[in-house]
Amino acid sequence: MKPYNSNLHLILGGDTVTWTSPKKWYNFARYMNYGRHDFYSPYTIRNAYYQGNTDAFMDAPLPSGTTITLAVAGDSACLDDSLQTNTPPSGSWQYDSLLIFSN
Amino acid sequence: MIKSALFVLLQVFCLTASFGQNPPWKANGAAISVRPDLDVQWLSTNAFPREVWFYEIQPNAFSSDIISNVIEECSFTEKDKIKDDASGTTFRNAEGSRTLSISFSSGEINYETPRTHYGPTNLAIDVPQTNQLPALATNLLQKLHIRSSDISTYAGQSSIRYLEPALTMFYAGDNTITNIPYRSIYFRRFVDGMPIIGRSSVIDVGEHGKVEKIAITWPVLKRIKPWATVTQSDLVNYLRKGDAIRGPVPSDVGDIDWPSIKRLTIKMAIPSYQSDGKHLFPFLRLDAIVDTGSGSVPVGMDCPIIDEASTK
Numbered sequence: 001m002k003p004y005n006s007n008l009h010l011i012l013g014g015d016t017v018t019w020t021s022p023k024k025w026y027n028f029a030r031y032m033n034y035g036r037h038d039f040y041s042p043y044t045i046r047n048a049y050y051q052g053n054t055d056a057f058m059d060a061p062l063p064s065g066t067t068i069t070l071a072v073a074g075d076s077a078c079l080d081d082s083l084q085t086n087t088p089p090s091g092s093w094q095y096d097s098l099l100i101f102s103n
Numbered sequence: 104m105i106k107s108a109l110f111v112l113l114q115v116f117c118l119t120a121s122f123g124q125n126p127p128w129k130a131n132g133a134a135i136s137v138r139p140d141l142d143v144q145w146l147s148t149n150a151f152p153r154e155v156w157f158y159e160i161q162p163n164a165f166s167s168d169i170i171s172n173v174i175e176e177c178s179f180t181e182k183d184k185i186k187d188d189a190s191g192t193t194f195r196n197a198e199g200s201r202t203l204s205i206s207f208s209s210g211e212i213n214y215e216t217p218r219t220h221y222g223p224t225n226l227a228i229d230v231p232q233t234n235q236l237p238a239l240a241t242n243l244l245q246k247l248h249i250r251s252s253d254i255s256t257y258a259g260q261s262s263i264r265y266l267e268p269a270l271t272m273f274y275a276g277d278n279t280i281t282n283i284p285y286r287s288i289y290f291r292r293f294v295d296g297m298p299i300i301g302r303s304s305v306i307d308v309g310e311h312g313k314v315e316k317i318a319i320t321w322p323v324l325k326r327i328k329p330w331a332t333v334t335q336s337d338l339v340n341y342l343r344k345g346d347a348i349r350g351p352v353p354s355d356v357g358d359i360d361w362p363s364i365k366r367l368t369i370k371m372a373i374p375s376y377q378s379d380g381k382h383l384f385p386f387l388r389l390d391a392i393v394d395t396g397s398g399s400v401p402v403g404m405d406c407p408i409i410d411e412a413s414t415k
Contacts, residue, residue, distance in 0.1 A: 019351035020358070058302050059131045061350035061403030063390045064371060069268075076222070076273070092223075092274070099268035102289070 003073075004093045009081055010074035012049050015097045016067055021060065027052030032083050044082045046072045050098050057101040068101040127379045128386040128405040131300075132348035135404075136361050143339045147372040147389075152257070152295065154329040155385035155408060160378060161323040163210035170205060172246035176314055177203045177214050203317075210322030212247075216315045219284065223273035227284045229311045236265040236308065240288045243306055247319065249290075257296020262303075264289045285309040285316075294324060299376045300388065324383060330409040332374070338387065338406060342367060347406035349391075356400050359393055366394040374408055385409060 003011065031048035035041035036055075043051060053070055062068075072079070075089035079096065170192070174180070178201075179194040186193040191206040203214045221227055231239060240263060244254075254262045266287045273280045288306045292299045307316035333341075341347055352359055371390040376383040389404040 014354075018354045020354055020356075021351050057351070059300055059377070061131055061348070061388055061405050063401040063403050064373075066403075094274065095272040097270050099266060102264070102266065 004075075006089055006091060008074060009078040009086060009089060010045060010072055012045075013071050013073070015069035015071040018068060018070070019057065019060075019062060019066075021053075021056045024053045024056035027055050042082055042084060044080045046079055046081075046096070050100055054100040060101075062101065062103060064103060066101065066103055067099065069097050069099045071095060071097040126384050126386060126407070126411060127377045128300075128384070129348055131377075131405050132350040132403075135342075135345050135347055135349055137343070137345040138362065138364075139343050141343045141364075142366040143342055144366060144368040145335055145339065147369050149372065151332045151372075151374055151408070152297075154331050155297070155374060156295065156329050156383075157327045157385070158294065158324040158376070158383035159327050160210075160381055160383065161325050162208050163321055163323045164207045165205060165210075165212070166248065169246070169248050173203065173205065173212060173214070173317070176243070176246060177201070177317070178313075179203055210320060212317055212319045212321070214314065214317035218315075219309075221271065221282045221284060223275045223280045226280070226282045227310050230283055230285060231308050231312050233265050233267060233286060235312075236286060236288055239308060239312065240265070240290075240306070243288070243314070244290075247321075249321070253292060254290045255293055255296070256298075257293075262289075262291040262293065262298065292321065294376055294383065297374045297376050297385070299378060299383065301378065327382075330385070330414070332408050333410055337410070338372070341406045342404075347389075347404050350403035350405075352400055352402055356398075359395060359400060359402070363396065364393050365396045368392040368394070 028048050030036075031043040031052050032045055033042060035043060036051060049072060050070060053068070057068060073095045074093070076092040076094045077087045077090035079094070081087060174194065177194070179196070183194040183196055184192060185195050190208045191204065193205070194203040195201065201214070201216045203212075205212050219227070251261060256262070266289055267283055268287050269284050271282045271284070273282065285307045288308070289303045291303050302318070302320070304319040304321075305316065306314060309315040349359070349361075369389050369391050373388045373390075374385065375388045376385055378384075385408050387406050387408040389406065391402050391404050393400045393402050
């Protein structure tokens with residue numbers, strides 16, 4: 001069962017257990033709206049989600065052996081949607097995952 | 104001579120003064136509250152070094168051999184050089200899509216290539232399998248002059264890992280097509296057998312074994328001052344006095360109400376270093392289990408490994 005219809009752009013979630021962090025949502029919002037650096041260069045929604053989490057957990061004490069893999073599923077045409085621009089769904093579906101922490 | 108001695112003394116004074124006030128590990132998580140009655144079970148059995156060091160982080164000019172190896176590995180030539188000064192050197196291809204930055208001032212090597220957009224009819228070809236990565240890693244680390252002792256614990260255990268971090272599944276009708284765009288070699292720098300916490304170094308290897316990304320931070324480290332490590336009894340006292348921080352919890356747990364926890368079990372204690380950009384500071388990273396009274400929650404913690412109050 002895939003939660004897909006012709007209007008869906010993206011679903012952001014996890015491929016493993018995720019961990020709490022106020023920083024990850026702060027980063028996610030900042031990177032989507034402004035970017036990661038001190039100049040305006042907004043990230044795509046997918047990349048802001050991945051990079052915001054990566055940066056949030058970089059120094060965090062997590063128990064040894066912890067792995068965090070995030071996933072972004074959605075229409076293939078929308079994987080690079082941003083807050084500023086987006087593409088209408090094309091009808092093809094894909095599932096993308098990225099390891100963002102492993103110790 | 105007197106000037107030099109005064110300079111060293113001043114340097115040590117500045118370092119220790121700043122360390123005692125604000126060790127960087129305290130920013131890694133949430134402060135825990137004071138619990139003089141906290142039931143702490145210490146199950147970790149690994150021995151600590153008797154002393155640990157403060158290090159000063161210094162620029163790394165990287166040897167000409169390392170630089171030429173990296174330039175070759177990233178398929179650049181001298182004509183691609185767009186910057187070359189005392190702080191570092193940068194290469195970029197004519198299309199502007201690939202960049203190699205070697206920073207002497209921060210001791211970093213970063214190589215970035217654009218990620219290819221794959222699709223169900225355009226899959227990544229000939230990406231090395233995980234079991235092919237060790238041979239590639241040995242070759243690449245030799246080119247970077249990184250020794251196995253630089254990435255190993257004091258027990259000799261290597262930090263190198265071979266991962267498949269990215270995956271895409273395309274759905275075409277009833278068929279699922281999986282694409283692995285690259286595989287990665289992860290390693291962590293160790294100093295005196297202790298890991299430097301933070302972002303791992305990584306080398307991504309993509310189609311036909313081509314290096315697609317290098318991200319390495321490898322500054323020169325200068326020993327400044329040794330400090331004796333504390334006893335297990337001291338560590339338990341730190342935890343009871345709230346002189347520690349705890350990390351995140353699994354999202355399905357919610358949160359931990361520290362004042363009401365029943366027991367803290369320390370499964371493993373790992374002497375570690377953390378950088379503030381200018382210095383490396385020693386601290387202790389803990390694998391812990393918190394008995395909340397309604398369940399057990401795995402949590403990471405950081406606490407002092409030396410008597411930080413005495414450094415003020």
